[in-house]
Amino acid sequence: MVKIAPSILSSDFSRLDREVVEAERGGADWIHVDVMDGRFVPNITIGPRIVESIRPHTTLPLDVHLMIEEPDRYIPAFAKSGADWISVHQEACPHLHRTVHLIKEQGARAGVVLNPATPASVLEPILPDLDLVLLMTVNPGFGGQEFIPGVLDKIREVRERADNRNPDLEIEVDGGINPETAAQTASWGATVLVAGSAVFGKEDRREAIQAIRKGAEAGRRASR
Numbered sequence: 001m002v003k004i005a006p007s008i009l010s011s012d013f014s015r016l017d018r019e020v021v022e023a024e025r026g027g028a029d030w031i032h033v034d035v036m037d038g039r040f041v042p043n044i045t046i047g048p049r050i051v052e053s054i055r056p057h058t059t060l061p062l063d064v065h066l067m068i069e070e071p072d073r074y075i076p077a078f079a080k081s082g083a084d085w086i087s088v089h090q091e092a093c094p095h096l097h098r099t100v101h102l103i104k105e106q107g108a109r110a111g112v113v114l115n116p117a118t119p120a121s122v123l124e125p126i127l128p129d130l131d132l133v134l135l136m137t138v139n140p141g142f143g144g145q146e147f148i149p150g151v152l153d154k155i156r157e158v159r160e161r162a163d164n165r166n167p168d169l170e171i172e173v174d175g176g177i178n179p180e181t182a183a184q185t186a187s188w189g190a191t192v193l194v195a196g197s198a199v200f201g202k203e204d205r206r207e208a209i210q211a212i213r214k215g216a217e218a219g220r221r222a223s224r
């Protein structure tokens with residue numbers, strides 16, 4: 001089954017605890033947390049202290065997407081704050097193997113994120129070490145942007161590269177996911193779908209999550 005990970009970036013930060021509870025009650029599988037430093041991306045969001053505050057309000061896995069320079073400096077703090085999954089951008093990691101193993105040593109599952117313009121081939125040496133690959137379907141930094149369809153081929157390429165070497169790899173997509181793009185990305189092999197505005201921008205979160213799930217399931221059935 002495809003997993004839905006609502007991104008709290010589009011939620012109401014003044015009532016984060018209730019937003020997370022509503023997402024869980026609405027049928028979310030993971031909670032996606034976007035960490036931005038104003039350097040790797042133009043926006044600034046949240047730090048480990050906030051992850052720690054969310055942690056007691058949900059039993060769902062916390063999926064932390066680090067859009068920051070020098071992530072090694074902060075990985076231990078995010079792991080300690082309760083992150084279950086920690087993903088770093090390939091573009092921000094000159095020593096990617098070391099960074100991935102640092103995440104694992106800290107007890108979290110490790111993901112690598114690729115910007116839309118970064119090819120899947122950069123994953124080749126590290127693929128067997130990964131728990132997750134996150135493919136950005138927008139340029140990172142903001143919620144509510146339009147899905148970039150050119151990334152669809154990359155989902156299939158990662159799936160094919162992982163088939164022999166890491167068949168349990170999760171392939172996550174992030175940016176511009178709605179019921180239609182959920183169907184497209186799931187049909188190409190995505191297993192985790194992040195959705196910010198398509199969940200927290202809607203009045204009824206349960207209905208919003210169900211609509212994305214319905215799209216994803218239709219996509220899975222039509223799988224390419």
Ligand SMILES: O=C(CO)[C@@H](O)[C@H](O)COP(=O)(O)O
Pocket residue numbers: 007009010032034065138139140141142143144145174175176177194195196197198
């Ligand atoms: O990492 C990011 C943005 O950089 C995302 O996780 C956004 O939060 C997705 O928002 P929507 O495109 O779904 O509104």
Ligand SMILES: [Fe+2]
Pocket residue numbers: 007032033034065174194
């Ligand atoms: Fe994200």
